[in-house]
Amino acid sequence: MKYERMDGLLWARLIIASSSYLEVRKSIVDSLNVFPVPDGDTGTNMSLTMASATRAVMQKEEAHLGLAAKTISYGALMGARGNSGVILSQLFAGFAKYTGNLEDVDAKGFAKALANAVETAYQAVMNPVEGTILTVSKEAAAAAKNEADKPDSTIDSVLEAAYQSAMAALEKTPSMLPVLKQAGVVDAGGQGLVYILEGMLKVLWGEEFEIVPVERLDAQTSEIDRDFFTDGGVLKYQYCTEFILKKKTDDLKLDAIRAFLLDKGDCILVVGSAEASKIHVHTNRPGLVLDYCSDMGSLHEMQIHNMNEQSQEMQMKAKATKHLGIVSVAVGAGLIEIFKSLGVDTVIVGGQTMNPSTQDFLEAIDSILAEEILLLPNNKNIILAAQQAANVSTKPCMVVETTSIPQGIAALMAFNPENEMAFNKQKMEEAGHQIVTMVVTYAVRDSQFDGHNIEKGQILGLVDGKLVVLGENVAGVVEELAAGNIKPDYELVTIYYGEETGEDEARELVERLASKYPDIDFELHFGGQPLYYYLLSLE
Numbered sequence: 001m002k003y004e005r006m007d008g009l010l011w012a013r014l015i016i017a018s019s020s021y022l023e024v025r026k027s028i029v030d031s032l033n034v035f036p037v038p039d040g041d042t043g044t045n046m047s048l049t050m051a052s053a054t055r056a057v058m059q060k061e062e063a064h065l066g067l068a069a070k071t072i073s074y075g076a077l078m079g080a081r082g083n084s085g086v087i088l089s090q091l092f093a094g095f096a097k098y099t100g101n102l103e104d105v106d107a108k109g110f111a112k113a114l115a116n117a118v119e120t121a122y123q124a125v126m127n128p129v130e131g132t133i134l135t136v137s138k139e140a141a142a143a144a145k146n147e148a149d150k151p152d153s154t155i156d157s158v159l160e161a162a163y164q165s166a167m168a169a170l171e172k173t174p175s176m177l178p179v180l181k182q183a184g185v186v187d188a189g190g191q192g193l194v195y196i197l198e199g200m201l202k203v204l205w206g207e208e209f210e211i212v213p214v215e216r217l218d219a220q221t222s223e224i225d226r227d228f229f230t231d232g233g234v235l236k237y238q239y240c241t242e243f244i245l246k247k248k249t250d251d252l253k254l255d256a257i258r259a260f261l262l263d264k265g266d267c268i269l270v271v272g273s274a275e276a277s278k279i280h281v282h283t284n285r286p287g288l289v290l291d292y293c294s295d296m297g298s299l300h301e302m303q304i305h306n307m308n309e310q311s312q313e314m315q316m317k318a319k320a321t322k323h324l325g326i327v328s329v330a331v332g333a334g335l336i337e338i339f340k341s342l343g344v345d346t347v348i349v350g351g352q353t354m355n356p357s358t359q360d361f362l363e364a365i366d367s368i369l370a371e372e373i374l375l376l377p378n379n380k381n382i383i384l385a386a387q388q389a390a391n392v393s394t395k396p397c398m399v400v401e402t403t404s405i406p407q408g409i410a411a412l413m414a415f416n417p418e419n420e421m422a423f424n425k426q427k428m429e430e431a432g433h434q435i436v437t438m439v440v441t442y443a444v445r446d447s448q449f450d451g452h453n454i455e456k457g458q459i460l461g462l463v464d465g466k467l468v469v470l471g472e473n474v475a476g477v478v479e480e481l482a483a484g485n486i487k488p489d490y491e492l493v494t495i496y497y498g499e500e501t502g503e504d505e506a507r508e509l510v511e512r513l514a515s516k517y518p519d520i521d522f523e524l525h526f527g528g529q530p531l532y533y534y535l536l537s538l539e
Contacts, residue, residue, distance in 0.1 A: 004106060006105050006106075006110050007103065008062040008064050008066075008067060012072070015050070015057060015072055018050065020199070022199065026046070028191070029043025029188050030188070031043075031445070032186060032187070032191055033185075043188065043191075043192055044353075047192075048079055049081060049086075050076070052079020053073075053089075056075025065102050065105060066103070072092055073092040073096035078357065079359065080385055083189070083380075083384050086385050086388055087134065089358075094116045097120065107148045107154055107157070107158045110148070110158050110159075111147070114158075115145060118138050121137060129177070133190045136169045136187070136193050139166060139168070139169035140162035140166040140169070143164065144159070159204060162197060163194070163197040170191060183449050236266075237284055237307075239284065239286045240280075241280070242278070242279065242281075242302075243299050243300065244299070244331065244349065245278075246300060246499075246530065247298075251275070252275070252276075257277070257292075257296070260292055264281065264288065265282045265289075275530075278349060282307070301349055303349075321371055322369065325345045325365075326346075326374050326375075327344070327345065327364045328348070329347070329351060330347050330350075330378060330405060332530065334526035339409070342413070346364040346367055348360050352379070353531070355379070357385060361388075365389065373390075373393070374397070374400055374421060374425065375390060378402045378404060399425075400429055404437040404439075405496070405529070406437045406494065406496075406536070407437060409494075410435045411429065411432040412428070414427045414432075435537050435538065435539050436464060436537070437465075437538075438537075440474060440481070440534040441459075443458045452467060459476075478513075481536070486520065490538055491520065492520065492522075492523065492539050493520055494523045495509075495524050495534055495536050495537075496525050496529065496535040498527055498529045498530065498534065498535075499530055500530075501534065503526065506524055507524060
């Protein structure tokens with residue numbers, strides 16, 4: 001069947017189907033991580049973003065293209081996670097901006113909407129990098145325009161031209177980014193976009209594939225459900241229950257957890273990996289949820305809040321508003337306590353493999369009784385989501401562009417609540433960027449990168465994101481990192497040990513380092529972070 005025009009119902013149908021198509025292929029996208037470290041989450045982030053868009057548009061059928069596109073854009077905005085998810089949400093935002101007042105479009109209009117989508121996405125990124133999802137989207141839109149200029153073009157032919165060009169552009173990404181070529185992979189975000197276009201095209205062709213029920217999609221609702229409150233104005237589900245679940249022996253069965261939670265509450269989120277997952281649900285039976293999950297793994301960083309009580313307290317304290325508040329992102333019981341002790345009002349539990357969404361940031365912002373808010377993402381893949389939240393928040397917000405936990409801690413040391421927000425941002429970023437961050441983790445797969453032959457399970461040492469040390473022993477890698485990076489003018493090395501590292505083991509390591517570098521002070525703290533044996537801060 002040939003489609004001459006695109007309306008809201010068709011656009012929604014394409015979004016819903018392509019969301020399912022990506023969902024069952026997200027692990028392939030996740031595997032395209034440049035570094036073989038346990039943080040490959042591009043596919044998961046894009047799938048979560050698509051799932052949020054799907055949930056939004058399924059709440060109401062809308063034949064008007066502009067209105068449907070606006071709903072989809074809002075859903076993607078709220079659910080956007082990671083750089084890839086935020087860029088994807090901006091593509092939808094650009095599409096919605098062009099189609100705003102249009103009931104439908106023909107092939108040329110569809111191509112123009114795609115072109116506007118790309119322009120908006122490029123504008124959202126401060127320093128666009130070619131060889132990424134941006135390049136793939138740009139080439140797809142250019143091919144769509146060329147096809148739309150033909151007299152017999154249809155929606156089908158325009159989308160097929162976009163898809164074919166996107167695939168060709170994807171194959172070229174390694175030649176555009178040396179880091180991809182070295183790792184032997186194509187760009188993960190670009191691959192995710194190709195899957196989205198492929199899913200859309202298969203719908204137009206009438207091909208059948210698995211449509212994942214919306215209840216199985218890993219995304220919180222973008223808007224309050226109609227039945228969220230009872231008739232008396234009391235929350236239907238009273239307890240916000242959130243925790244980290246880590247495997248004991250067997251891999252976590254995330255699909256089973258989602259299925260169990262479906263009739264236990266709403267605002268369900270299950271995101272992470274088979275080793276560690278973040279669970280979030282609004283429920284009236286938190287004990288039942290915890291009991292079930294404790295049989296599957298170990299529970300960490302549990303938080304249960306009575307939302308009715310919180311709402312009443314916020315109303316009572318509404319007049320007690322301070323000037324500046326701080327939101328930070330961290331995972332690990334020790335790190336969360338450190339951030340709170342340094343003045344952070346709300347810590348969003350997240351980080352590697354658990355990137356918070358725009359909506360997570362907005363909820364954190366709204367929870368703080370402050371006139372203005374500073375956001376510390378502490379991860380380069382979270383900065384765009386934080387910026388997106390700052391742009392749409394009703395409160396003035398600024399993002400302190402910290403890319404690691406040590407940078408975030410250093411930034412907080414420079415915070416002065418008496419100073420204006422913009423001045424604090426400047427001083428905090430200056431302090432954070434003076435820090436050298438070293439991390440010790442492990443390889444999740446065999447790989448070749450930057451002259452290194454990496455084997456699964458090997459211990460990896462990275463300095464400011466660059467792989468510099470390979471080894472078989474955690475302590476040995478730390479000592480090699482120290483030998484190559486501690487300079488005479490450094491005064492302090494702070495070490496945060498993770499959940500897989502024993503305190504005695506960490507103390508012995510620090511004692512050896514202190515004896516080798518007697519002119520430098522060493523501090524040891526429990527971080528409790530997953531995936532990373534040690535985080536080190538050099539200053």
